[in-house]
Amino acid sequence: MTAFLLLPCLAFADAADYAARASNFDGKIFHNEHEFILLMKDIPKDAPTSFLSDKETVPESKLPLKTPDFTGDTMGGELFFTWFGHSTLLIQMGGKNILFDPVFSNRSSPVQFAGPKRFTPPPCTIADLLEIDILIISHDHYDHLDKNAIKKIDPKVKKYVCPLGVEKRLIKFGVPGDKITNMAWWEEIKLESIDIACTPARHFSARSLTDRFETLWASWVLSDGKYKIFESGDSGWDDHFQRIGAKYGSFDLAFMEAGQYNIRWPSVHMKPEESFEAAKAVGAKLVVPIHWGTFVLSSHPWDDSVQRMVKAADGSNIKIITPYIGETVPFSRILDYQERWYEPIR
Numbered sequence: 605m606t607a608f609l610l611l612p613c614l615a616f617a618d619a620a621d622y623a624a625r626a627s628n629f630d631g632k633i634f635h636n637e638h639e640f641i642l643l644m645k646d647i648p649k650d651a652p653t654s655f656l657s658d659k660e661t662v663p664e665s666k667l668p669l670k671t672p673d674f675t676g677d678t679m680g681g682e683l684f685f686t687w688f689g690h691s692t693l694l695i696q697m698g699g700k701n702i703l704f705d706p707v708f709s710n711r712s713s714p715v716q717f718a719g720p721k722r723f724t725p726p727p728c729t730i731a732d733l734l735e736i737d738i739l740i741i742s743h744d745h746y747d748h749l750d751k752n753a754i755k756k757i758d759p760k761v762k763k764y765v766c767p768l769g770v771e772k773r774l775i776k777f778g779v780p781g782d783k784i785t786n787m788a789w790w791e792e793i794k795l796e797s798i799d800i801a802c803t804p805a806r807h808f809s810a811r812s813l814t815d816r817f818e819t820l821w822a823s824w825v826l827s828d829g830k831y832k833i834f835e836s837g838d839s840g841w842d843d844h845f846q847r848i849g850a851k852y853g854s855f856d857l858a859f860m861e862a863g864q865y866n867i868r869w870p871s872v873h874m875k876p877e878e879s880f881e882a883a884k885a886v887g888a889k890l891v892v893p894i895h896w897g898t899f900v901l902s903s904h905p906w907d908d909s910v911q912r913m914v915k916a917a918d919g920s921n922i923k924i925i926t927p928y929i930g931e932t933v934p935f936s937r938i939l940d941y942q943e944r945w946y947e948p949i950r
Contacts, residue, residue: 632818825855833859
């Protein structure tokens with residue numbers, strides 16, 4: 605199914621439109637495909653953990669940052685990517701600059717005087733970014749949808765792609781409706797050289813305590829005819845990963861969320877071992893762990909996620925790529941970016 609391109613007069617898509625396109629929308633809210641537990645209240649806080657790292661939730665010293673290099677020849681068919689920390693990614697493929705979940709504010713919060721504070725600054729400013737051909741939002745949580753960043757970056761952005769309902773957030777931030785394409789799970793669009801599929805995730809949405817599940821959450825498939833990429837969004841483990849792999853085949857590269865897990869919310873985020881199983885399920889050849897290295901949103905050590913992902917992959921034919929934050933990686937040399945730079949940092 606082809607996604608609906610929003611027009612200004614239809615910026616606030618109504619429930620009938622969502623219901624016609626999304627089987628998991630009941631007319632009021634969106635649902636996950638299987639049982640979903642937001643918070644397990646009966647698990648004691650001192651329950652045993654399986655942490656691999658013995659570090660604190662915040663590193664004792666600043667993490668090393670690299671300066672992004674956006675000058676690669678993407679028109680020549682090469683793929684480049686830059687991880688900015690947490691889930692902010694720039695993927696350069698098919699001659700296009702594709703930005704995921706840009707978060708540049710100091711706090712992941714509705715206000716900047718309280719809430720989770722960055723322990724890693726962005727490796728560059730919004731002003732340093734190139735023109736963005738496509739900006740993709742996975743869901744509307746504050747650590748993925750940053751109002752201040754969107755308002756600043758919008759003049760650089762040609763097109764936005766987001767799950768159903770998130771367009772309302774963007775329009776409220778001041779983004780013109782005709783720049784936004786909203787999508788339901790399994791819908792596909794083509795924006796010039798880039799094929800985009802919106803695929804399921806097991807998560808939830810909210811900007812407050814009263815609007816949970818009112819907008820959709822998603823994972824994403826990108827292809828330019830040469831490379832095929834998967835971006836997991838935020839997700840708990842479920843069988844949608846196998847179905848994505850079956851429909852879209854193997855992936856040259858997968859960006860997998862691998863942090864902010866907790867025994868109290870097993871449906872919301874995956875443990876790193878589950879993230880690796882999800883990467884196997886979609887058929888990823890190379891994996892970059894994301895959703896770590898910037899904010900403390902759970903109780904695990906700051907580098908536990910990446911350490912456990914690497915251990916889970918040991919002995920398999922899947923390579924775990926661990927670039928520095930801000931480091932621009934050319935796909936032609938991606939195997940050179942497996943330095944475990946985080947290990948000596950306490």
